[in-house]
Amino acid sequence: MSHDPQTPADPVPGAVPTPRLSPVLQAVLGRIARHGHVARDTNARFDAEATLGQRVADRVAAFGGSWTFILLFLGLLAGWTAGNWLLGRAAPDPYPFIFLNLLLSMLAALQAPVIMMSQNRQAAKDRLDAAHDYEVNLKAEIEIMALHEKLDRLREQDLKAMLTRQQEQIDLLTRLMAERRP
Incomplete structure (x- = not known):
């Protein structure tokens, strides 16, 4: 049985459904991937x-x-x-x-x-401007989300490095305390 490419395939039990992306979102994501301007x-x-x-x-x-x-x-x-x-x-x-x-x-x-x-022409121009504003806002939102993810990764790396240094210091203090005991 073949499926029409426009209709989603039968859901797999236990799978998380993935939403279809709108053409605008696809275009914005494409520009982001190409580092293009919106x-x-x-x-x-x-x-x-x-x-x-x-x-x-x-x-x-x-x-x-x-x-x-x-x-x-x-x-x-x-x-x-x-x-x-x-x-x-x-x-x-x-x-x-x-x-x-x-x-x-x-x-x-x-x-x-x-x-x-x-x-009527001004209304059409306003609709075009609103669609463009939506694309720009969408790209900005996606970029902000990416920046948040980068900051979270940096914070996690810093936290791991700090915990590693702290453990090294504890180990050093434990060793020094053991050496000082008679």
């Missing part, structure tokens, strides 16, 4: 893979969410309403500013999906 610039990679539309969406969202845009837009709205108000009935868009409402609705209809595209 840290990388995820922003550079993410930005390099961006399409023209994604870069435009990011710039539009960055400008649309800035104080510069807000102040310019407030100035435009104030100028539009003041100009049309002062011109009265001869104004191209008299009060209640229906054409301005149409322009604002079209701007909102175009700007909202572009901002949502940028937010």
Whole structure:
């Protein structure tokens, strides 16, 4: 009977089950074994893979969410309403500013999906950063565990050496005491 390589073999009675390693853990352990680095610039990679539309969406969202845009837009709205108000009935868009409402609705209809595209891209970037942070933290945890093991081995070696020296000193003192007795 053959087993699928993806399914674990029948457990051996008395054997300790070994968990399957996740692909991330396998990659991190591989980098540790090769003394490779886990840290990388995820922003550079993410930005390099961006399409023209994604870069435009990011710039539009960055400008649309800035104080510069807000102040310019407030100035435009104030100028539009003041100009049309002062011109009265001869104004191209008299009060209640229906054409301005149409322009604002079209701007909102175009700007909202572009901002949502940028937010989706930022969410994907955040997920990539979180996965990278997990890998870095995992490697750090493994390295710390290895350091603890090294320290424990050193402490054990020092303790054995100290006990050996202590036994030698006891033997020497016992021999000296035996020699001094008449």
